[in-house]
Amino acid sequence: MSLRAILLLSALAASCATPTAAPTAASTIASPSEVYLQVLGVAQDAGYPQSGCYKEHCQRAWHNLAKRRAVSCLAVVDPEHSSKFLFDATPDMPEQLQMLQQLAPDADFDLDGVFLTHGHIGHYTGIMFFGREAQGSQAVPVHVMPRMSRFLAENGPWSQLVALGNIQLLALADQRATTLNSNLSVTPLLVPHRDEFTETVGFLIRGPQKTALYLPDIDKWDRWRIDIRDLLEDVDYAFLDATFFAADELPGRNMSEIPHPYVEESFALFADLPAALKAKVWFIHFNHTNPLLIEGSAAQKLVEQKGFHVARQGLRLPM
Numbered sequence: 283m284s285l286r287a288i289l290l291l292s293a294l295a296a297s298c299a300t301p302t303a304a305p306t307a308a309s310t311i312a313s314p315s316e317v318y319l320q321v322l323g324v325a326q327d328a329g330y331p332q333s334g335c336y337k338e339h340c341q342r343a344w345h346n347l348a349k350r351r352a353v354s355c356l357a358v359v360d361p362e363h364s365s366k367f368l369f370d371a372t373p374d375m376p377e378q379l380q381m382l383q384q385l386a387p388d389a390d391f392d393l394d395g396v397f398l399t400h401g402h403i404g405h406y407t408g409i410m411f412f413g414r415e416a417q418g419s420q421a422v423p424v425h426v427m428p429r430m431s432r433f434l435a436e437n438g439p440w441s442q443l444v445a446l447g448n449i450q451l452l453a454l455a456d457q458r459a460t461t462l463n464s465n466l467s468v469t470p471l472l473v474p475h476r477d478e479f480t481e482t483v484g485f486l487i488r489g490p491q492k493t494a495l496y497l498p499d500i501d502k503w504d505r506w507r508i509d510i511r512d513l514l515e516d517v518d519y520a521f522l523d524a525t526f527f528a529a530d531e532l533p534g535r536n537m538s539e540i541p542h543p544y545v546e547e548s549f550a551l552f553a554d555l556p557a558a559l560k561a562k563v564w565f566i567h568f569n570h571t572n573p574l575l576i577e578g579s580a581a582q583k584l585v586e587q588k589g590f591h592v593a594r595q596g597l598r599l600p601m
């Protein structure tokens with residue numbers, strides 16, 4: 283199926299959407315009822331600073347709380363329906379739920395769904411906080427692909443969340459839109475990644491006016507059946523895997539065992555794109571070694587000079 287077709291299906295799924303106001307500029311919310319996306323974390327699975335790392339790049343964050351960064355996670359808030367949704371459940375979920383509470387308090391907003399990209403530690407383990415030892419939640423809707431669903435249902439401790447009804451597993455299918463309400467639909471896209479336990483997806487999140495792509499993990503761009511450059515034409519925001527900035531980032535580790543598109547490779551792939559497409563790219567999912575975590579770094583400046591963006595915790599975009 284072509285990308286146009288996927289997006290068209292997503293559009294049809296959300297076709298009962300009410301008429302919307304004129305588009306607004308990024309980072310401004312025109313009305314309190316406007317649907318928006320909020321970035322709740324930008325780090326790779328292990329967060330920043332990383333467990334056991336006392337090198338200079340992590341020391342600056344161990345010694346300064348303000349420099350710490352939570353694991354990659356997006357929230358989408360829909361004031362019209364008093365709904366909020368999470369994209370990935372990270373080990374930093376307690377802090378991320380608290381960030382979301384400031385924007386969309388539980389008294390007024392229901393957490394109406396959590397979407398999980400895959401079974402690596404930064405992307406699903408936060409669901410443990412819904413369980414008996416923590417929140418003891420009731421039937422939080424958790425949207426998952428088939429292997430992820432089996433993985434959670436058949437392996438402890440996750441299976442207890444299912445058995446006790448703390449979470450409710452809802453099935454996703456590749457390229458098929460799930461309609462959440464008249465404003466929002468979500469379409470998973472399978473991507474190549476180290477799928478030891480589960481498959482991996484990115485999400486197309488379609489709002490009343492804008493579509494966002496959330497793609498925190500992929501092996502390499504050229505291993506995907508979809509050309510990311512085509513997909514950029516069809517979305518408004520693309521949160522893309524920027525785990526490593528460059529090939530020499532992990533001395534002593536075999537980086538072919540943990541493939542990701544280096545930011546420098548993405549620069550090269552996107553070099554000839556028009557500025558309007560480059561401006562849709564928000565790099566995210568930074569390893570603790572990635573200089574994009576350091577405010578004011580030469581790497582951050584380079585991303586911006588080239589016309590791309592660095593995703594930052596707290597970024598809000600209208601949907």
Ligand SMILES: [Zn+2]
Binds near residue numbers: 326405498499
């Ligand atoms: Zn990851």
Ligand SMILES: [Zn+2]
Binds near residue numbers: 331332336337570571
């Ligand atoms: Zn480190």
Ligand SMILES: [Zn+2]
Binds near residue numbers: 402
């Ligand atoms: Zn992963």
